[in-house]
Amino acid sequence: MTDLHDAMQAPMQRASYSRATADFVEGLRAEIIAGHRPPNSRVQLEDLRKSFNISLSPIREGLSHLVAEGFLVAVGQRGYRVAPISIDEFLDLQSMRIDLELKALRESIRLGGEQWEIDVMSAFRLLQNFEDQRWGADELANWEERHHRFHEALISACGSPLLMRFCRTLHQMSDRYRRVCLKARDPDRDVIREHHALYESAYARNADRACEILKKHIERTGENVLSVMTKQS
Secondary structure: OOOHHHHOOHHHOOOOOOHHHHHHHHHHHHHHHOOOOOOOOEEOHHHHHHHHOOOHHHHHHHHHHHHHHOOEEEEOOOEEEEOOOOHHHHHHHHHHHHHHHHHHHHHHHHHOOHHHHHHHHHHHHHHHHHHOOOOOHHHHHHHHHHHHHHHHHHHOOOOOHHHHHHHHHHHHHHHHHHHHHOOOOOOOHHHHHHHHHHHHHHHOOOHHHHHHHHHHHHHHHHHHHHHHHHHHO
């Protein structure tokens, strides 16, 4: 199991990566989060070199970073596998998300100005326009982009870049579980209604109500993920 608390130290690292390394990290991370590279699957350097069309040096550097983030695990001297998933880690992850994202949301509502309101409104409208349509699991990638933008906008005025980075890492790790476990499911309409209620509460500066909804929002998705993982265990 990935050590989640060690993985959370990755956003604090200030290493100066080359553009090639940064692009590689972003690309491989996205493949893992999307479930295109399943948990425990082997990651081969030569395949990565061909797929990303870069040399082995930025690949090795990028792989080390993804190990630190918790998306990969090192096997032996040179081998890597996609990090496994587990119920224990997911419960830990969910608990940390609730603690940190609620803190970030409350501070963002307290500190956010006019630009924050505009950003939240814009992000919500983009998400709402998509969710108001009939869409299925095959359109998940389009929804993911708007969903991520909305949640980022909500906490964007929290005043702490470090807290933002922690929340982003936790959200990405949680997304991997959700997308691996729920990829064949159609959208949960209750989650869509929660987005609307979350937007209205945040925009009205009702921090207590907004945090209550966000907590239920994270827990609802968690229940869906855990139900799948329990059946598979």
